Amino acid sequence: MLDLRRQYAPLHRELLAALEHVLETQQFILGEQVASFERAGAAQLAVKHAIGCSSGTDALWLALNAAQIGPGDAVLTTPFSFFASVSAILRAGAQPLLADIDPVTFNLDPDAVRCALDTPAAANTKAILPVHLYGQCADWDAFSKIGIEYGLKLIEDAAQAWGAQWNGKPAGTLGDAAAFSFYPTKNLSAAGDAGMVTTNDDKIAERARMLRQHGMRRRYHHDEIGWNTRLDGFQGAILEIKLKYIAGWNDARRAIAQRYGVLFRKAGLTDSGPYPSKGIVLPQEVQGAHHVWHQYVIRSARRDALRELLAARKIGSEIYYPVPLHMQEALESLGYAEGDFPESERAAREVLALPIFPELHEDEQQTVVDAIADFLS
Numbered sequence: 001m002l003d004l005r006r007q008y009a010p011l012h013r014e015l016l017a018a019l020e021h022v023l024e025t026q027q028f029i030l031g032e033q034v035a036s037f038e039r040a041g042a043a044q045l046a047v048k049h050a051i052g053c054s055s056g057t058d059a060l061w062l063a064l065n066a067a068q069i070g071p072g073d074a075v076l077t078t079p080f081s082f083f084a085s086v087s088a089i090l091r092a093g094a095q096p097l098l099a100d101i102d103p104v105t106f107n108l109d110p111d112a113v114r115c116a117l118d119t120p121a122a123a124n125t126k127a128i129l130p131v132h133l134y135g136q137c138a139d140w141d142a143f144s145k146i147g148i149e150y151g152l153k154l155i156e157d158a159a160q161a162w163g164a165q166w167n168g169k170p171a172g173t174l175g176d177a178a179a180f181s182f183y184p185t186k187n188l189s190a191a192g193d194a195g196m197v198t199t200n201d202d203k204i205a206e207r208a209r210m211l212r213q214h215g216m217r218r219r220y221h222h223d224e225i226g227w228n229t230r231l232d233g234f235q236g237a238i239l240e241i242k243l244k245y246i247a248g249w250n251d252a253r254r255a256i257a258q259r260y261g262v263l264f265r266k267a268g269l270t271d272s273g274p275y276p277s278k279g280i281v282l283p284q285e286v287q288g289a290h291h292v293w294h295q296y297v298i299r300s301a302r303r304d305a306l307r308e309l310l311a312a313r314k315i316g317s318e319i320y321y322p323v324p325l326h327m328q329e330a331l332e333s334l335g336y337a338e339g340d341f342p343e344s345e346r347a348a349r350e351v352l353a354l355p356i357f358p359e360l361h362e363d364e365q366q367t368v369v370d371a372i373a374d375f376l377s
Ligand SMILES: Cc1ncc(COP(=O)(O)O)c(C=O)c1O
Pocket: 055, 056, 057, 058, 081, 082, 084, 085, 131, 157, 159, 160, 180, 181, 182, 183, 193, 194, 195
């Protein structure tokens, strides 16, 4: 599914030298190395502020909190995402509200968001939190319009989307604030947990910096209850090096996604979608999006049997995500029930992520396609 050693091999000298530098400076938490990565990250995205922190989950919590979203507020997001998209809202003290996804992109559906916002339950909504799922930006033309119309803040969950764009604007610069994850399987990855908040808003940036260090502006003077969610020097050093390569890696992912498309079509395995019947439905890059293919996710009506066949042939695959968030036990108190978000529920039954990473070989892709052809025949 993902062989991180192939990325490490050509970089290992450069990475080890950077780690040694951190050891020499003994600046293990924040410090110059983290500041340097933050400057480089901000410059790459052309965003005013980049604030490193301990994880993507914390980045979401920080972004919400720094944007003054908390108790008494509701935040509208998607049920088809990683758990943290919703749990961070609860951790910030706010109430998550959910709306269904678009079956083509798997991203939050702007029409469903409008319907949800027009209900009495949405009276306290203060923000929308769209997720750029699988590396493709949510429909930002629509969300910026909705944001203005309803007077809402927009917080991006850009955990899977470093380098993605909407109409030429990078993910991380579209909303009031954004959260990135650098979990080791992400397209831009650390060697452990790491995350980042980005924003063009000086006040949000200042609050995020304060909140990531126990609400301190001045040492040992605590203005608010923040948390300890600092980025460490080793991760900063590794991430700054990887920033130099990420554009090339994202291009390689795009080329692999395109090649999958060619191979699957040539083999005659594709249904036109959005739902599968006898074949598979391929993922699409929609108008306006520059997709970075963090994941390549197909749909199959017989997904579980297909996954078993792939596993028998030692081909990795993964289900992101098998249980929509409104059906998670831990989120029962949100008050939703099975049947509330049919697109998310159907996607959870049909999606299958196939191997995609910059160093994946052409013959390995062919092996994946051949296995799926055998399955479908
Ligand atoms: C969409 C999404 N949001 C949030 C997160 C949380 O990031 P992390 O695992 O770095 O805490 C992830 C990563 O798993 C994610 O995929």
